[in-house]
Amino acid sequence: MKATAIAHSNIALVKYWGKRNGALNLPAVGSISITLDALSTTTNVEFVPGLNKDQLFLNDIQVEGKEQIRVQNFMNLVRRESGIKNYTVIKSGNNFPTAAGLASSASAFAALALAGTTAAGLKVTKKDLTILARIGSGSAARSIFGGFVEMHKGIYKNGSDAFAEPLADENYWDLRVLIAVTSESKKKIGSTDGMTQSKKTSPYYRNWIAASPKDLSGMRAAIKQKNFTKLGEISEFSCLKMHALALATTPALIYWNGTTVDGMHLIRELRGKGSEVYFTIDAGPQLKAICQAKDEHKIKRELEALPGVVRVISTKIGGPARIIGESV
Numbered sequence: 001m002k003a004t005a006i007a008h009s010n011i012a013l014v015k016y017w018g019k020r021n022g023a024l025n026l027p028a029v030g031s032i033s034i035t036l037d038a039l040s041t042t043t044n045v046e047f048v049p050g051l052n053k054d055q056l057f058l059n060d061i062q063v064e065g066k067e068q069i070r071v072q073n074f075m076n077l078v079r080r081e082s083g084i085k086n087y088t089v090i091k092s093g094n095n096f097p098t099a100a101g102l103a104s105s106a107s108a109f110a111a112l113a114l115a116g117t118t119a120a121g122l123k124v125t126k127k128d129l130t131i132l133a134r135i136g137s138g139s140a141a142r143s144i145f146g147g148f149v150e151m152h153k154g155i156y157k158n159g160s161d162a163f164a165e166p167l168a169d170e171n172y173w174d175l176r177v178l179i180a181v182t183s184e185s186k187k188k189i190g191s192t193d194g195m196t197q198s199k200k201t202s203p204y205y206r207n208w209i210a211a212s213p214k215d216l217s218g219m220r221a222a223i224k225q226k227n228f229t230k231l232g233e234i235s236e237f238s239c240l241k242m243h244a245l246a247l248a249t250t251p252a253l254i255y256w257n258g259t260t261v262d263g264m265h266l267i268r269e270l271r272g273k274g275s276e277v278y279f280t281i282d283a284g285p286q287l288k289a290i291c292q293a294k295d296e297h298k299i300k301r302e303l304e305a306l307p308g309v310v311r312v313i314s315t316k317i318g319g320p321a322r323i324i325g326e327s328v
């Protein structure tokens with residue numbers, strides 16, 4: 001009745017922002033990501049008789065409040081599916097400093113979905129596992145797979161067609177992502193709340209949704225053709241559009257700091273000088289540079305030299321979520 005799973009974080013090249021249904025966490029747009037080898041969460045789930053709630057430990061520290069409730073609600077789905085009544089002890093750890101502002105719900109809920117269902121003895125398909133992970137966090141569905149992954153928004157009310165599937169595995173194309181950490185403080189408005197606000201108030205929301213299919217088909221083609229220029233251009237475009245939507249939300253969602261903006265200029269300058277590199281940014285101030293393996297060291301040095309950059313984490317494309325320990 002226990003299992004341990006590891007899942008990698010991911011970064012969206014075509015961004016997910018907005019929900020068509022909050023309760024089932026159904027995305028309003030599809031998204032395409034790459035899984036990141038260097039950032040992972042390892043989670044152990046054990047069903048224990050006699051507990052009165054799920055106990056969550058993050059890097060050995062017990063977590064209460066909002067996060068515990070989110071995890072318990074998620075585990076209720078596993079209990080409902082398996083018929084198991086017991087609560088669990090969940091021990092989760094990230095292989096990167098949590099303070100770095102990189103703590104990701106993607107790797108966390110992917111690892112929890114896999115460890116939780118395995119510990120419960122449930123036999124679920126990969127597709128159903130992505131649907132379950134999605135209910136925990138939209139981006140987590142993509143972390144079930146390695147390589148290049150597409151999340152479908154689906155159209156059904158019950159969310160049965162809002163799942164993730166792989167486009168190509170982690171060995172398909174040797175790209176690198178360089179994460180320039182520009183702040184170690186926790187973000188003020190998380191993605192979930194930010195998306196709700198954007199849907200309610202951003203005048204760009206409709207256009208964002210309407211423009212999404214074109215970005216998705218362009219990105220699918222870029223990956224198929226291994227066209228790095230196309231992949232990079234669509235990534236930057238999708239990122240900037242998402243942030244334009246966020247900036248035009250009331251109250252404004254300004255996820256960048258000064259170094260994030262300097263980083264964007266640096267990447268564009270480097271491109272002007274002949275290095276093919278593109279940026280993307282999620283709902284926080286860290287800047288992620290995407291490049292080909294041959295340019296990794298040079299770009300890393302450039303980012304490290306940028307004032308305000310705390311550190312640069314370099315990563316290859318990572319593999320799928322997997323079980324690393326199991327017992328009855």
Ligand code: DP6
Nearest residue numbers: 012015016137138139191192282283
């Ligand atoms: C900016 O998956 O964290 O990283 O579904 O509410 O948990 P919830 O949101 P989450 O949002 C990710 C937003 C993003 C873009 C992306 O990863 O596609």
